[in-house]
Amino acid sequence: MSETGVTKWWGWGDEARRLTLPDSARAMLRAELGEAEPVARVELDQVAMPEARALPGPVVDVAGERGILVSHEQRVRRAAGRGYPDLVRLRTGRLAAAPDAIALPGSEAQVAALLAACESAGVAVVPFGGGTSVVGGVEAIAGPHAAVLCLDLRRLRGAEVDPVSMTATIGAGVRGPEAETALAAEGFTLGHFPQSFEQATIGGFAATRSAGQASSGYGRFDELVTSLRMVCPAGLLVTRAVPHTAAGPALRELALGSEGTLGVITSVTARVRPAPAERRYEGFMVADFESGSDALRELAQRGALPDVARLSDGEETRVSMALAGTGGATRAALDGYLRLRRRTGGCMLIAGWEGDREDVERRRAVSLRILRSAGAVSLGTRPGAAWEHGRYQGPFLRDELMDLGYLVETLETAHTWTRLPDLYRAVGDALRRSLEAGGTAPIVMCHVSHVYRDGASLYFTFIARARPGEEIEQWRAAKQAACEAIVANEGTITHHHAVGVDHAPYMRAEVGEVGVEALRALKERLDPAGVMNPGKLLPGA
Amino acid sequence: MSETGVTKWWGWGDEARRLTLPDSARAMLRAELGEAEPVARVELDQVAMPEARALPGPVVDVAGERGILVSHEQRVRRAAGRGYPDLVRLRTGRLAAAPDAIALPGSEAQVAALLAACESAGVAVVPFGGGTSVVGGVEAIAGPHAAVLCLDLRRLRGAEVDPVSMTATIGAGVRGPEAETALAAEGFTLGHFPQSFEQATIGGFAATRSAGQASSGYGRFDELVTSLRMVCPAGLLVTRAVPHTAAGPALRELALGSEGTLGVITSVTARVRPAPAERRYEGFMVADFESGSDALRELAQRGALPDVARLSDGEETRVSMALAGTGGATRAALDGYLRLRRRTGGCMLIAGWEGDREDVERRRAVSLRILRSAGAVSLGTRPGAAWEHGRYQGPFLRDELMDLGYLVETLETAHTWTRLPDLYRAVGDALRRSLEAGGTAPIVMCHVSHVYRDGASLYFTFIARARPGEEIEQWRAAKQAACEAIVANEGTITHHHAVGVDHAPYMRAEVGEVGVEALRALKERLDPAGVMNPGKLLPGA
DSSP states (O other), X not given: OOOSSSBOSSSSXXXXXXXXXXXXXXXXXXXXXXXXXXXXXXXXXXXXXXXXXXXXXXXXXXXXXXXXXXXXXXXXXXXXXXXXXXXXHHHHTBOSOOOSEEEOOOSHHHHHHHHHHHHHHTEEEEEESSOOOSSSTTOOOOTTSSEEEEEEOTTOOOEEEETTTTEEEEETTOBHHHHXXXXXTTTEEOOOOOTTTTTOBXXXXXXXXXXXXXXXXXXXXXXXXXXXXXXXTTEEEEOOOSSOOOSSSOSHHHHTTOTTSSOEEEEEEEXXXXXXXXXXXXXXXXXXXXXXXXXXXXXXXXXXXXXXXXXXXXXXXXXXXXXXXXXXXXXXXXXXXXXXXXXXXXXXXXXXXXXXXXXHHHHHHHHHHHHHHTTOEEEESHHHHHHHHHTTTHHXXXXXXXXXXXXXXXXXXXXXXXXXXXXXXXXXXXXXXXHHHTTOOEEEEEEEOOBOSSEEEEEEEEEEEOOTTOHHHHHHHHHHHHHHHHHHXXXXXXXXSOOTTTTGGGHHHHHHHHHHHHHHHHHHHHSTTOOBSTTSSSOOO | OOOSSSBOSSSSSBTTOOOOOOHHHHHHHHHHHOOOOOOOOOOGGGOBOOOOOOOOHHHHHHHOGGGEEOXXXXXXXXXXXXXXXXXXXXXXXXOSOOOSEEEOOOSHHHHHHHHHHHHHHTEEEEEESSOOOSSSTTOOOOTTSSEEEEEEOTTOOOEEEETTTTEEEEETTOBHHHHHHHHHTTTEEOOOOOTTTTTOBHHHHHHHTOOOTTHHHHXXXXXXXXXXXXXXXXXXXXXXXXXXXXXXXXXXXXXXXXXXXXXXXXXXXXXXXXXXXXXXXXXXXXSSHHHHHXXXXXXXXXXXXXXXXXEEOHHHHHHHHHHTTOTTHHHHHHHHHHHHTTOOSOEEEEEEEEESXXXXXXXXXXXXXXXXXXXXXXXXXXXXXXHHHHTTTHHHHHHHHHHTTEEEEEEEEEEETTTHHHHHHHHHHHHHHHHHHTTOOEEEEEEEOOBOSSEEEEEXXXXXXXXXXXXXXXXXXXXXXXXXXXXXXTOOSOSSSOOTTTTXXXXXXXXXXXXXXXXXXXXXXXXXXXXXXXXXXSOOO
């Protein structure tokens, strides 16, 4: 509960955990992207933000004087998510908004009381879990209201397992590793491991429809949730804790993805699985992105998907190796090996199987047959181990790249197999064109990491020399170009990053005018005063 | 499109298809349930119903004079679903309500025009697919409106396959066998085979969250649907045709299960699979319902579920054999066989695997190992073939039982494995108590047919001597007792029969006051005049 510098207020994760790029990687970036200007970060006390407005008395009364946090550091730490523009604003010390205060409710009843007080007093409420949104989901937007209260849910705890039904009821404020520790004590796992795993919370996973790296095997988080509790200004929504119901439209599916705009998810019941005795991750090289995609499609459609299935395009394969410092000797050795197999270059495919030994062997054998007949060349477990080692390191790498003066951001979408190739080209082209038009050569790379019988996600990472003082504009232009390419190709604006502020303008294209009206109707009934997380999810009028 | 007597107006399916019980079965029923009084059915022209009210001119204008059906037969054929009380009302010729007219829109645009005209003119609209609802889903309830228009969707046709993404876009009016025929021509199947398969439509499957007999393997219908189109009075809702999106609450999940109360689903895009080269259904005998449930749970939790997994309780096992006329010699032979295996009596478990030969063999081997270690004794493929032969015959058997003077009805629920045994006992007890209290000895039997990692469905069938002239009251008492037992045990009021009229009073218990308000808000926004299928889904004020 300490607010002292355990985690970076300006970046990702523990202060002590830094990732330093090898010299070869820095040289590669310089060569490809140009000389960047390392950016000095301001000190915490130099961060400028609007002065805190005093909360109305009734809200303070509910929280209790000691339950309300208002210090400079406490506000800075909850003023932004962890997207690139968030980090730019924090590092440059220019926050256009911050919560006026933070409450830490200790129970569902206290959440309800706080919502009631905020509704009466006209105070906006921003639910806050791990604060890892990359789409502006926790921005302190007051809307028409007098102040913004951040509801930090870390005290909503607990993890109760039903070992027979293999479900667990977990408090919204429990972080990924905490949940796994509690489950592991009884022999279970959620199997939900998104890149944000170490920081993000159960409530956040549910409110944003998080998808983990092993989603092919365990399911996305929204597929794991069987029921949940959500406190709305209008009252408590509780869905039946049953495996399935045909009793009308699925209200659980309304709360999932609602991003704090309808209410506060206080706990979820989710399916869990026996903790796997074995995890086997392997690397393969496929000729190109197209044949790799075909292999993933074949695996999915034949019911032979590994639990982890991830395909990097040629650029991501090349750049990942270079950034890891394996661009030299290791790559040369790899190329030699591949030449023996009459293959050059190519795309890295990571496949992972989890379960008991026999299950892993059996399922792996089926997958391997399909991978081999798709021309995949096995690289053994070393690339798998490297992937596993780095699976949560992306945001640490981003901190280092930003220190060096680079813009680095990710975005994602999904489409059917039929339309995936066009979407892949269109988004990549849009990002490259936008960044080049701004005078900065880009690296644009992509991977597939969530695979379905009917299609897959595309996850783009783009890097360029940041334009000092114009970082946000540069980012906005690239982001907008990519989103417009997605919309033009009828892909989804987000496969698992959610909507937040950044994607809200595209919701009309995504769900149509009638869809927006349906969401508005729900919002107006469950949150009649409009205090819940203003400015997120729904497009402006 | 002919209205002549191809299908029974008073029962199920083709006029020519009748199922006759063997004498031994009749004797068994007489012995256990008492002498029933065979009920004479009225003739079609003797069916009494309210006179048709004339539709307002603008509605007729949109449909075109020839597009409006108003004959006695046409109205009778769309006045009721196919639950027991529906059939009692039809057979006794006493319909409290019937649609005033029927329109057969030929396009989505015409659906929209009809809804607009009905909204303006204050005419209630009842969407009508196969008319197989067993919960009053197609009752011609006018609510506050002047008349009821039945929207028969049979002309919304078409089935377009994307063989690469393995999806198919299918018109709402396409019946199960028609869809399968179209898909089979391109080598695919939906794998959705509910008992209503031969009569019900794609739109109905979606609007009611239908679940098929092979749901364990292929998924329920709501799991197959990736996107859909729904015409509401407020406009057209179209969801993105992508494998998944995290863009907010799932609007697809609002349309699914909406039972015509929000709008008319005009087409759905659903995942399809390669038509299986092989289907292998086998029978097993397990010691009792509890150990059989444990075996199904083990199969599900170890990822080894057959595509079809169905477990009858002892009573259903016994009665099914007796009704099939295999209660004598075959049962004796079976008992002899089981005695050799040191087993007597027990519960029938049907398991089925579908796919290519190698896939079936591989998956079957895994399932069999688990079944054997759970003590299941294989009975070979004969019981599987018998199950397959009878998989759509339940409603034909019901016609025969009603002809003989018996009440016969089904209802279903679901719960987690932990709570399933109590729910099973409570619902069975409630049905037996209610029917006995009415002076009729009952047969109450149950099976599990939809199996999940965290729980399963329970499907009850109950039979008793009908109380002549009091059939509906007798049915209502039993149904109410069962529903109250379900609610008391926090099971779901319906796993796959939907809500309709019959379950609407229990929706408040199911989703709570806030859940009901959320559904009302959607309804009011998408159907502001409240013309869409009044009286269904939502509980009364």
